[in-house]
Amino acid sequence: MLRRVLRSRWLQGAMVCLLAVVMLGANDPEMRYERVGHEMMCACGCGQVLLECNHVGCPDSSRMIGELRDQLSSGASDKKILEWFAAKYGATILAAPIRGGFDLVAWIMPIAVFLMATVGTALLIRIWKRRHDLALAGQPAPAALPHTPALDALRERIRKETEY
Amino acid sequence: MQSHPMPEFGSFSLLLGLTLSVYALLMGAVALWRTHRNPGDAQALRLGETARRAGIATFVAMTCAAFALAWAAFTNDFSVAYILHHTNKALPSAYKFSALWSGQEGSLVLWSWLLATYGFVLRLRHKVDMRLTAFASTILAGIQVFFLLLLNFAAPPFAIQPGPVAQDGFGLNPLLQYPEMVIHPPMLYLGYVGFSVPFAFALGALMMRYPGEKWIHITRRWTMVTWLFLTCGIFLGAHWAYSVLGWGGYWGWDPVENASLMPWLTGTAFLHSVMMQEKRGMMKSWNVWLIFSTFLLTILGTLLTRSGIVSSVHAFAQSSIGNWFYGFIIVAFAVCLFTYFKQRDHLQSENKLESLVSRESSFLFNNLILLAACFTVLWGTLFPVLSEYVQGSKVTVGAPFYNRVNLPIGLFLLFLTGIGPLLAWRSTSLRSIRRNFILPGIALGVTLVGLMASGIDRPWTEGDNAQAATFSLLAFSLGAAVITAIVAEFLRGANVVRTQTGRGLAGATLLLVQRNTRRYGGYLVHFGIVVLFIGIAGGAFNQSHEQEMGFGDSMRIGPYKLVCQSFSQDSNPNFDTEYALMDVFRGGKKITQLDPEKRFYTASQQTSTVVANHSTLANDLYVIYEGKNPDTDKPVIKVFLNPLINWIWIGVLIVVLGTVVALVPSIHRSAARAEATETVPAGVEVNHA
Numbered sequence: 083m084l085r086r087v088l089r090s091r092w093l094q095g096a097m098v099c100l101l102a103v104v105m106l107g108a109n110d111p112e113m114r115y116e117r118v119g120h121e122m123m124c125a126c127g128c129g130q131v132l133l134e135c136n137h138v139g140c141p142d143s144s145r146m147i148g149e150l151r152d153q154l155s156s157g158a159s160d161k162k163i164l165e166w167f168a169a170k171y172g173a174t175i176l177a178a179p180i181r182g183g184f185d186l187v188a189w190i191m192p193i194a195v196f197l198m199a200t201v202g203t204a205l206l207i208r209i210w211k212r213r214h215d216l217a218l219a220g221q222p223a224p225a226a227l228p229h230t231p232a233l234d235a236l237r238e239r240i241r242k243e244t245e246y
Numbered sequence: 247m248q249s250h251p252m253p254e255f256g257s258f259s260l261l262l263g264l265t266l267s268v269y270a271l272l273m274g275a276v277a278l279w280r281t282h283r284n285p286g287d288a289q290a291l292r293l294g295e296t297a298r299r300a301g302i303a304t305f306v307a308m309t310c311a312a313f314a315l316a317w318a319a320f321t322n323d324f325s326v327a328y329i330l331h332h333t334n335k336a337l338p339s340a341y342k343f344s345a346l347w348s349g350q351e352g353s354l355v356l357w358s359w360l361l362a363t364y365g366f367v368l369r370l371r372h373k374v375d376m377r378l379t380a381f382a383s384t385i386l387a388g389i390q391v392f393f394l395l396l397l398n399f400a401a402p403p404f405a406i407q408p409g410p411v412a413q414d415g416f417g418l419n420p421l422l423q424y425p426e427m428v429i430h431p432p433m434l435y436l437g438y439v440g441f442s443v444p445f446a447f448a449l450g451a452l453m454m455r456y457p458g459e460k461w462i463h464i465t466r467r468w469t470m471v472t473w474l475f476l477t478c479g480i481f482l483g484a485h486w487a488y489s490v491l492g493w494g495g496y497w498g499w500d501p502v503e504n505a506s507l508m509p510w511l512t513g514t515a516f517l518h519s520v521m522m523q524e525k526r527g528m529m530k531s532w533n534v535w536l537i538f539s540t541f542l543l544t545i546l547g548t549l550l551t552r553s554g555i556v557s558s559v560h561a562f563a564q565s566s567i568g569n570w571f572y573g574f575i576i577v578a579f580a581v582c583l584f585t586y587f588k589q590r591d592h593l594q595s596e597n598k599l600e601s602l603v604s605r606e607s608s609f610l611f612n613n614l615i616l617l618a619a620c621f622t623v624l625w626g627t628l629f630p631v632l633s634e635y636v637q638g639s640k641v642t643v644g645a646p647f648y649n650r651v652n653l654p655i656g657l658f659l660l661f662l663t664g665i666g667p668l669l670a671w672r673s674t675s676l677r678s679i680r681r682n683f684i685l686p687g688i689a690l691g692v693t694l695v696g697l698m699a700s701g702i703d704r705p706w707t708e709g710d711n712a713q714a715a716t717f718s719l720l721a722f723s724l725g726a727a728v729i730t731a732i733v734a735e736f737l738r739g740a741n742v743v744r745t746q747t748g749r750g751l752a753g754a755t756l757l758l759v760q761r762n763t764r765r766y767g768g769y770l771v772h773f774g775i776v777v778l779f780i781g782i783a784g785g786a787f788n789q790s791h792e793q794e795m796g797f798g799d800s801m802r803i804g805p806y807k808l809v810c811q812s813f814s815q816d817s818n819p820n821f822d823t824e825y826a827l828m829d830v831f832r833g834g835k836k837i838t839q840l841d842p843e844k845r846f847y848t849a850s851q852q853t854s855t856v857v858a859n860h861s862t863l864a865n866d867l868y869v870i871y872e873g874k875n876p877d878t879d880k881p882v883i884k885v886f887l888n889p890l891i892n893w894i895w896i897g898v899l900i901v902v903l904g905t906v907v908a909l910v911p912s913i914h915r916s917a918a919r920a921e922a923t924e925t926v927p928a929g930v931e932v933n934h935a
Contacts, residue, residue, distance in 0.1 A: 123642055129500065131645060134493040177644035179629065184637050188629045192622040192651050199614050207607050 111154065118160050119150055121178070125171050253326050253404040256314030260404075263307035263362070264394040266300045267387050273297040274384030281377075282454075294380050298369050301383050304390060305366035308359045312346075315355055315403055319345055324415050327407040328352060334415040334849035336819040340428050345418050347431045350552065350567070351403035356432065358393040360439040365390065368443060374464055381450025382443070389442050392574045400567045417849025420821070424490050430482035434506055437476025438544045441509060444469045444516075445541035448534055452585050455592045462524055462533075467909060469520075469537075473513050474905045480506050481898040492855030492870045494790060494886035496894070499648045501556045504627045505547025511620040512540040515613045522609055525671060527596030531586070532613070534593065538582045543620075545575050556627055603679070608666035615659045622651050653717045657724060660779050663772045664728030667735065667765075682731070689730035694723040714786035721783035725776045732769050732776075739766075760913045767908025771901050778897030784865075784890025792872070795826065796880040804887040806860075806867050807831040811839070813881045821845040821854075826871055826881045830860055842871035842883065865889040 116133065124135035125142040132150070135143040146167075153163040167175050179185035277294030280287050315328070319342045324330040332345040332352065347356045365386045372379040397403065421427075444465040451461040483503070488496035497503060516536040522528045550556050553568025626643040634640045668682040697719055736755060743754040743761075759766040793801045795810040802808075813826040825843040829836055840858035847854065860867040868886040875882055 121646055123644060130493055130498070134495065173639050174642045177642055178647040178650075179633065179641040179643060181641075184633065185641060188626070188633075188641075188643065188647065189651070191625055192618070195621050196618040196655070199618060200611075203610050203614050207610065 114160065115150065115154055118154070118163055119147070121160075121164060121180070122146075122167055122175050123177050125175060131177055250323075250325055250406060252314050252317050252321075252323065253406060256311050256318070256404040257402065259307045259310035259314060260394060260397050260402075263304050263311065263358075264391065264398050266304040266307060267390040267394055270297045270300040270304065270387035271384060271391055273300070274380060274387060278380060278384060278454075297387070298372060298380070298383055301365050301369045301387055301390075304387070305362040308355075308362040311397075311403075312355055312359045315346055315352060316343070318404075319343075322415070324412045325406055326403075327405045328403050330407050330412055330415045332415070332418055334417040336849065337415075337418055337423075338820070340425070341418055341423050344422055344428045344431070347435070348418060348422050348427075351397070351401045351405075353431065353435070354393060354397055354401055355403050356435055357439055358390065358397060360432075360435050361386065361390050361393060361442060364440060364443050368446075375460070377454065378447065378450055378456060378461055378464070381454055382446040385446035385449050386442060389446075392570075396567060396570055400570055414849065417847055420845060420847045420850060420852050420854035421490055423847075423854070424486060426482050426486040426489070430479060430486055432479075433475050433482055434479030437472055437474075437479050438506075438509065438548075440468065440472030440475055441513060441537075441540050441544055443472065444537050448537045449582065449585060452534060452589050452592065455589055459524055459527070462520055466520075469513070469517060470905060470909055473510070473517060474902065474909075476506070476510050476513065477898070477901060477905075480510060481895070485895060488891070489857055489859070490855070492857050494788065494868055494870075494888060495785075496891075499626070499643075499645050501627050502551045504623045505551050508547055508620050508623055509540045509543040511616045511623070512536055512543060515616040515620075516540060518609050518616075519613050522606055526606065528606065529609075530593035530595060531590065534586065536613075538586075542575060542579060542582070543624075545571060545578065549575060550627060555631055603669060605666065605669045605671045608662060608669050612659070612662050612666055615655055615662060619652060619655045619659070622655065623648070626651075649714065653714070656779070656782075657717065657720055660721060660724045660728065660776065663775055664724065664731045667769065667772065668731055682734075685734050686727040686731040690723050690727035693726035694719070697722055718783035718786040721779050725780045725783075728776045729773065732773050735769060736766070759907060763910045763912045764908050767904045767906070767910075770904025770907055772904075774897045774900030774902075774904055776897070777893050777900055781890045781893030781895075781897055784893065785888070787889045789887040790884065792882065792884040794875050794878060794880045795828075795883045796878070799880075801883070801885060803867070803885050804865070805832050806887070808840075808869070808883070808885065810881075810883070819848070821847045823856075824871065824874065824881070825856075826883060828858070828869060828883070830867065840867075840869050842869045844871045844873060861892055863892055866891045 119133035120131050122132045124130055124132045124140065125146060126135065126140050128135055128140070132143060132146055149167075150163070153166060158166070164176060164180065168181065173179075173181065179188040273293050274297035277290045277297055280290035281294065284290070315326075317323075318326045318329045319333050320339070322329070322333070322335050328349060328351050329345075332349045333342055337345065345352065347353045365383065368379060368386065369383050372383070447461050447465040447468070450456075480503075483506070484496040487498065488494075516533060519529050519536060520533050523530055523533050549568060549571035553571060555568065626647055629643045630640045664686060665683070670678060736758070739758045740751055740754040743749065743758050744751065747754065747757065749757065789803060791801060791803045793799070795801065795808075795813075797810060797812060800807055800809045807830070809829045809831065811827040811829050813824070815822065815824045817823065823843055823845045825841050828840045828842070830838045830840055838860050840860060842858040843856035845854045845856060846852075855870055858869045858871075860869075866886070866888040868888055870884045870886075872882040872884050874880065
């Protein structure tokens with residue numbers, strides 16, 4: 083069923099359109115400037131992202147912004163630009179660990195913990211439910227109340243009064 | 247030798263407080279041990295009573311110490327090193343108060359005084375359950391001993407400055423000279439310190455193998471009040487950062503901010519999962535460890551930010567008290583672990599989960615999400631240290647990391663906020679799911695399609711970050727679904743009350759809330775969280791523009807046009823200032839005048855930004871005076887257009903309102919029914935049968 087849905091021409095067409103729409107404007111120069119400028123810190127030690135550093139007479143931000151514009155106009159990719167800044171100012175200039183290698187652990191770990199915890203919780207609920215079902219199976223079933231109009235009216239009243 | 251009566255009085259008070267706390271800890275422990283062996287031991291009971299009174303006296307001693315420090319600040323006693331470094335003569339009175347917690351030693355005095363205050367209230371209310379309170383009081387005394395050891399030996403606030411007394415102090419950090427800074431740290435510390443109380447009750451209840459869940463009822467209000475204070479503290483800090491730091495944002499993922507968020511996340515998880523223990527006797531071990539973790543995280547956060555382990559822009563990050571915190575956290579963790587393993591058979595669940603689609607499993611997933619968020623924040627805060635250890639070089643873990651990892655988690659949490667309360671305890675029927683979820687589902691679909699049709703799915707035309715904008719779209723849609731679910735719940739309940747009592751919709755809703763304040767207060771809190779998420783989601787569409795602006799120059803951003811009317815400078819004893827006057831136009835009509843300012847504080851020789859903000863429900867026009875271009879002598883103005891920021895602060899207010907409602911005791915159902923009967927209009931028949 084799922085395979086049939088995925089094979090559907092409508093779905094494939096929709097995915098192509100979505101991708102095209104998402105990719106639109108991805109290389110807009112001002113957008114790239116904003117995006118890459120928010121991927122690195124100011125070197126002045128203020129602890130702020132480069133494009134958000136607002137210190138009067140900051141010794142570094144104007145120069146770094148100039149360097150960023152030069153790098154962007156040189157046609158280098160985002161990755162290359164960030165590598166250039168990391169090589170010049172050190173790894174701490176990058177606002178997030180994105181150099182590969184051990185830096186990847188920073189990203190993988192939260193996702194891994196989240197997935198393990200989700201699967202663990204689902205398994206736990208299943209185990210508890212199975213135990214509960216087994217425990218119930220060993221007990222005699224409670225005698226069911228008959229469906230008389232009075233009891234049905236009472237059931238409906240209880241449902242209404244306890245549903246909030 | 248020169249005499250310093252007030253600092254000496256303060257130092258004596260701290261020493262006295264330490265002695266009293268040590269007495270409360272040791273004698274309290276001895277009394278508990280003896281009454282455990284012989285429950286009728288009258289001498290042990292008297293000893294326990296003296297320990298309780300010593301705990302109360304600790305509060306008096308700590309109040310005297312705090313008063314002595316305040317006195318030194320208000321009388322400009324610059325012989326005290328702390329006062330010399332954090333105040334000056336021209337500092338306005340309100341900020342002399344905030345100076346008391348703007349440095350390492352002063353903030354520890356505040357922490358210790360608040361702990362003593364909580365202990366004072368707890369010990370006065372000991373008749374609620376004398377034995378459990380005795381345990382909690384002794385544990386609190388242990389925590390108090392640690393902080394008083396710090397104050398007496400590692401970070402003494404009354405240390406005398408060597409040499410001649412200075413004529414004036416170095417002044418308060420200008421960033422802290424803002425009204426919110428007078429209340430933000432006390433609120434935050436009330437939250438931090440407050441978690442010591444449920445921690446002490448939980449540990450005490452486990453130590454004494456407290457029967458039943460009454461200890462949870464006793465601590466419920468403590469936990470909620472503490473959580474409320476921490477929430478207010480965190481968001482007052484965010485509002486301060488937004489209003490003062492002048493970078494257009496309110497949350498920078500600094501380690502100090504993270505330190506406050508982590509216990510908030512685990513505390514929120516505890517507030518939810520503890521309901522499973524109350525209602526169904528489940529998750530007992532989990533709840534105990536949640537409250538242990540929350541307390542330990544408040545201490546860990548303090549360790550991280552005061553030991554210099556991680557870099558922080560906050561002032562007292564580097565200090566020598568880190569080893570003390572290491573020691574305390576190890577001891578506290580060891581006590582928790584030992585007690586848990588010794589008494590874990592007492593924490594057996596009374597019930598098992600019966601269905602995947604139930605309130606219980608939604609609480610489990612809610613806890614999972616909150617703890618995943620907490621882990622992410624802790625991991626990001628510690629990763630630079632780990633990276634240095636493994637790779638030999640530090641890295642920065644800043645906003646891009648936290649935003650990318652936490653955004654999906656936040657959206658899942660928003661989703662659970664909506665569906666959790668709609669599920670029934672034990673098991674939810676398909677019919678009930680259909681009935682409860684159809685309206686929120688429609689709201690989600692309509693909002694999603696409506697927003698996409700209006701062009702919000704093409705964020706690159708306006709904003710900076712396409713990925714964030716996509717998440718915003720999802721947040722708005724989920725928000726609409728959750729709000730619909732909450733409103734539907736209120737209306738459904740109010741209609742039942744209307745049918746029963748004949749009241750109007752407003753009166754029925756009020757009675758509904760009064761009958762079950764906890765449930766409907768909780769819904770209000772969830773509503774506030776949704777509003778807050780909508781405000782945060784608006785951040786994806788921020789715009790900014792920077793320009794040099796001389797007289798008559800203009801700038802456009804969004805629907806606004808700014809025209810520089812003048813720029814000038816001024817001075818007073820506390821600071822020199824430069825400012826610009828900007829007329830703001832919208833649709834050709836002048837709507838306001840803004841005066842962004844840059845101050846230079848004389849005593850501390852530091853500059854500070856005073857942001858000018860035109861705030862509406864739709865967006866904030868946030869204007870910063872960045873300084874003058876030395877070549878042209880014209881001011882450089884940076885303007886941000888931040889959509890939906892006010893929704894964040896409104897959301898927090900709703901959260902506060904909801905928590906206050908949940909704290910109010912519900913009126914008894916029979917009393918409510920009696921009241922309803924009295925107010926039933928003539929002709930309406932009420933059937934109580």
